[in-house]
Amino acid sequence: MQTYQIEKYKEPMRKAIEITTLDSEAALLIDNLAQLTYAAFKQPMPNWLPTLAEARRQVLNALAPDRICRVLMDANDNPLGWIAAIPQNHGRIWEIHPLVVAVEAQGKGYGRALVSEIGRLAQQKGVLGLSVGTSDETGATTLYGVDLYQSPLVALANIQSHQTHPYAFWLKMGFTIVGVMPDAEGRGKPGIHLAKRIDD
């Protein structure tokens, strides 16, 4: 199993165990990741993963052979968070989905470490860009509750957040807002698309 020392972070980053090599250790890690994922989204996005079984399915989906998945482990070999990417456009673009950090480990830069790791892997593979989608279901941004078809470009150019919203995290990671999907989560509840160029 490959491990990496992430600069600035003592914890090693692990290649997620592939489902074909599922052994007792992998089964335990998958259980832990499912639990961690369910707990992390219970509060902010209750509709996305309503049950532990749904969270488990997200983990198993991410372990499919065509996807890229990394797990950040602490010094005691417990998972702190994980990230996965889905190749799109014949592998030219990697869509990040999902990024998960354990509730008790949030706010310590682990999310940033996971995104950097995916960026590093993407560059190695000759990927041209990363993409990520986030939604506004709660009115956290100025894109909520308006008819975005009237002037989508003006709305996107002037986006502001009333409360903390994940898009601000992605901007800090060097992503740019590249589009919006009006009414994606229901009328007036848009999807927000961000992307980051990966240099050759």
Added chain:
Amino acid sequence: MINNEQTPTRILNLQITQLTPAMTAAVQQAAAILHYVFAPQGSWETLEGAIQEVQEMLAPDRMVWVAMVDAEVIGWIGGVPHYDGNVWELHPLVVKPEWQRQGIGSRLVQCLEQQVKARGGLTISLGSDDKHNQTSLAGVDLYANLWEQIRTMRNLNGHPYEFYQKLGYTIIGVMPDASGRGKPDIIMGKRMT
């Protein structure tokens, strides 16, 4: 007579119906059109790939509508649900070259819109790539001043985005480098009311 409008005699017997796996001849015809029209542009370069695409589009959660004249497919449109069916992606839209410019593409788009509305969809989205420098968005860095670049965008060589604009679609974003460096996907959408 040169006429870009619908020629009533030719489309008198035009029928638009939902494609099902049991319609094996129509499935093959739909794949052949996809391959024939898009292979020169670098998509569905093999007939096998086109057949696979049609078969994937026949999955129960998706839909395909074919335009037929005398039991022969002359064009088709597909729809893929996203966001629990709130958004339907138009993918793909293709019309046989000899049947183009007669309003069949528009008829197929209208058909998809009716079907999406009937299924409770709120938005139709589509991605139209620019692989051949057809618009001013190709060959530039879209990560800088994106909104200004879209606002002042120009159609340099018959890119289909203006076809969709005429049908009420709006540019809602891009995916830079989706078809190669400097070759973006142009994302459009239309609200279903």
